[in-house]
Amino acid sequence: MDQDHLGFGTKAIHGGQEPDPAFGAVMPPVYLTSTYAQTRPGEHKGYEYSRTHNPTRSALERNLASIENGRFGLAFSSGLAAIDAIVRLLAPGDEVVSTNDLYGGTYRLFTKIFERYGIKFTFVDLTTEGELEAAITERTRMVWVETPSNPMMRITDIQAVAALKKERDFLLVVDNTFATPCLQRPLEFGADIVMHSATKYLGGHSDVVLGAAVVRSEELHEQLAFNQNSAGGTPGPLDSYLVLRGIKTLHLRMDRHCASAMNIAQWLEAHPKVDLVHYPGLKSHKGHEIAGRQMAQFGGMLSFTLKSDRQDDAFSLISSLKIFTLAESLGGVESLCEHPASMTHASIPAEERAKVGLGDSLIRLSVGIEDEKDLIADLEQGLSLI
Ligand SMILES: *Cc1c(COP(=O)(O)O)cnc(C)c1O
Secondary structure (H helix, E strand, O other): OOOOOOOHHHHHHHOOOOOOOOOOOOOOOOOOOOEOOOOEOOEOOOOOEOOOOOHHHHHHHHHHHHHOOOOEEEEEOOHHHHHHHHHOOOOOOOEEEEEOOOOHHHHHHHHHHHHHHOOEEEEEOOOOOOHHHHHOOOOEEEEEEEOOOOOOOOOOOHHHHHHHHHOOOOEEEEEOOOOHHHHOOHHHHOOOEEEEEOOOOOOOOOOOOOEEEEEOOHHHHHHHHHHHHHHOOOOOHHHHHHHHHHHOOHHHHHHHHHHHHHHHHHHHHOOOOEEEEEOOOOOOOOOHHHHHHHOOOOOOEEEEEEOOOOHHHHHHHHHHOOOOEEOOOOOOOOOEEEOOOOOOOOOOOHHHHHHOOOOOOOEEEEOOOOOHHHHHHHHHHHHHOO
């Protein structure tokens, strides 16, 4: 079925899906099998071994390609396994330029593992004009963007970065975990590879770890599929099924995440004990205008600092919340809060954290889809204690 003209919600539910040919099952069966019968050596139905291909995973991969408006989707055992396969497109001596408020796990993989294999990483402020151009050298083969970024919610202009490819030959990769394709589709702005931690919004229910990459180029797909199969960081069929099921309600969930996050951001901004609120939907946010152009809505993630700027006060607040669960991760139906400096971003050196304003009182919220009045009441009682 030609699906290009369909709306996002229709693609989320039907993208790459047909009723199962065996019995007409409306949901793709969970094919719990490692291997597939062959009639003669090499004669089979397209499946030989489940590290290479599995029909449930294929259903998810087709769906991912559809919702990102790409041509090929690839699923991995985690977001980091997807990042690993993408960086392995490079060779020793190649350079990568990325943002200086990168997801902590990505930063660790780049600097602690791949630097040992001779790949060089430079971290700059992609939101300040000219910094990226100045960091690109003859050997730059990849630019790695995260927008909105984590946890400062900075916005990078994807189209502006893609425009630099005219003069320089690099692959533009966008980690689209925070926005999801419901709000932002980087391939449409000229990115070469979109990557996801599907553990977050795509899965949406905090019950599975999975990663994804989506591309339009056949050549890139071939290389990534080769890396995927060779290194073997592939998801099992049950995990693939859970993410496929999650994606079917992505558009409904995102509407609620975004609406509540916007109202909570405005409420926090007016609160006397709160200092700065980082949410791209606020007019006070530096990236507000670009976000308005490249995102359909402003997302469900926000962070803020306290006037007191004492780590103790931040700890007291997040430990006293009753509906927001104190936990790492994000993007599930339930609201979460966390302290980036000591939790998700502890692997980033303190001086790097300071450079981007990631201070000791910074609190990050993943706004869930509970009733907004209950979430605000919870934050109010927490703030009243400090
Ligand atoms: C969680 C996350 C990752 C890593 O994904 P895993 O599924 O945990 O391996 C990468 N990028 C961002 C922005 C994330 O939030």
